[in-house]
Amino acid sequence: MNAVSAHATTDASPRPEPVRVELLPAGKTFPVAPGQSLLDAGLAAGLALPYQCRTGDCGTCRATVLGGEVERQPAAWALDETALANGHCLLCRTQARTAVRIECAEVDGLPGLPLRRLPVRLASIERPAADVAVLHLQPPAGQTLDYRAGQYIDVVLRDGRRRSYSLATAPGKSDQLELHIHHRPGGAFTGQVFGGLKVRDMLRIEGPFGRFHLREETQAPMILLATGTGFAPIKAIIEQARRAGLRRSVTLYWGGRQREDLYGDAMVRQWARELPWLRYEPVLSRPQAGWGGRTGHVQQAVLADYPDLSAHEVYACGSPAMVASAGSVLQAKAGLRPTNFHADAFAEAAA
Numbered sequence: 342m343n344a345v346s347a348h349a350t351t352d353a354s355p356r357p358e359p360v361r362v363e364l365l366p367a368g369k370t371f372p373v374a375p376g377q378s379l380l381d382a383g384l385a386a387g388l389a390l391p392y393q394c395r396t397g398d399c400g401t402c403r404a405t406v407l408g409g410e411v412e413r414q415p416a417a418w419a420l421d422e423t424a425l426a427n428g429h430c431l432l433c434r435t436q437a438r439t440a441v442r443i444e445c446a447e448v449d450g451l452p453g454l455p456l457r458r459l460p461v462r463l464a465s466i467e468r469p470a471a472d473v474a475v476l477h478l479q480p481p482a483g484q485t486l487d488y489r490a491g492q493y494i495d496v497v498l499r500d501g502r503r504r505s506y507s508l509a510t511a512p513g514k515s516d517q518l519e520l521h522i523h524h525r526p527g528g529a530f531t532g533q534v535f536g537g538l539k540v541r542d543m544l545r546i547e548g549p550f551g552r553f554h555l556r557e558e559t560q561a562p563m564i565l566l567a568t569g570t571g572f573a574p575i576k577a578i579i580e581q582a583r584r585a586g587l588r589r590s591v592t593l594y595w596g597g598r599q600r601e602d603l604y605g606d607a608m609v610r611q612w613a614r615e616l617p618w619l620r621y622e623p624v625l626s627r628p629q630a631g632w633g634g635r636t637g638h639v640q641q642a643v644l645a646d647y648p649d650l651s652a653h654e655v656y657a658c659g660s661p662a663m664v665a666s667a668g669s670v671l672q673a674k675a676g677l678r679p680t681n682f683h684a685d686a687f688a689e690a691a692a
């Protein structure tokens with residue numbers, strides 16, 4: 342076995358060429374480019390590596406370096422001295438200095454779809470609410486992005502920082518990609534979207550990413566939970582269910598503070614009239630006077646309606662607080678199976 346040498350510094354002279362990574366126990370190899378993380382390189386090669394945040398915050402992509410030299414970048418999920426001595430690393434925060442061998446089991450579920458980096462033109466920008474923008478992005482002619490309903494892409498900013506956004510339409514519905522973006526004043530990307538971004542401007546995107554996607558192989562009734570723009574991937578999932586002719590019962594709980602936060606409310610009410618399998622429950626946490634609907638938080642509304650979720654699948658997307666609470670509350674109090682809880686938390690990117 343080669344000696345493992347790991348470095349936490351970033352002052353090495355850049356390596357000019359891609360090098361080879363050998364992944365065990367699968368015995369697969371893939372190239373990693375200079376400056377690219379082992380995770381992004383593996384995903385680009387179509388490998389089903391484990392990951393969630395891609396920013397060093399969750400520890401999901403932990404792996405062992407068996408040989409070669411790597412460079413570890415600082416991460417919020419810090420590895421202790423023993424883990425480092427044993428060659429552990431986070432694939433999303435590790436680059437290769439030489440050819441390397443790593444050990445990491447691939448995960449079941451979503452087979453890798455080809456990862457693509459595309460220049461896209463902003464075809465339209467709408468404002469269904471004061472702090473929400475719906476963007477339609479046009480890829481170059483003849484170039485499409487293969488993805489599953491529920492997955493997300495990264496917008497790559499000029500300085501290389503990335504921001505993740507869920508795709509809001511079922512794949513193949515249009516050649517354009519739809520994003521729903523909530524304004525974060527002072528935010529690096531959403532500041533641009535709500536500032537100077539104009540129709541015909543170019544953006545760079547990369548994707549698809551994520552394991553949050555509609556499972557079509559089961560007949561379990563579905564509960565969909567969204568807060569704010571967490572509605573985007575949920576919309577894609579409903580569109581996909583409709584297109585695939587699924588007849589499983591689906592209940593959507595969409596939460597916001599006030600009515601304006603449910604920026605697609607009229608459209609969802611229309612779907613609920615058209616689709617016998619879809620029920621819609623808007624839930625407001627700080628409703629204006631006159632609101633006659635549900636109040637409180639979406640996960641509490643689900644619990645009140647479904648005390649037994651042992652045969653259900655739950656999909657949750659939006660604020661990290663809602664996703665964390667829904668996962669623990671619905672499993673602890675309603676018997677939801679951990680394997681039937683699928684979620685994407687809209688965590689902010691690490692600095």
Ligand SMILES: Cc1cc2nc3c(=O)[nH]c(=O)nc-3n(C[C@H](O)[C@H](O)[C@H](O)COP(=O)(O)OP(=O)(O)OC[C@H]3O[C@@H](n4cnc5c(N)ncnc54)[C@H](O)[C@@H]3O)c2cc1C
Binds near residue numbers: 506507525529686689
């Ligand atoms: C898998 C995934 C999918 C996602 N999908 C979506 C989606 O579909 N829609 C969506 O709206 N979001 C989504 N997000 C969140 C999104 O990726 C961004 O985190 C979010 O849009 C903020 O990006 P930003 O660059 O505008 O803000 P950032 O620059 O990341 O700033 C984040 C926060 O910090 C504050 N801040 C920034 N700079 C300063 C400063 N100098 N001083 C003080 N405060 C500051 C900002 O005000 C803001 O509140 C998703 C996240 C993940 C992980």
Ligand code: FES
Binds near residue numbers: 391395396398402418
């Ligand atoms: S994917 Fe979360 S730490 Fe790497």
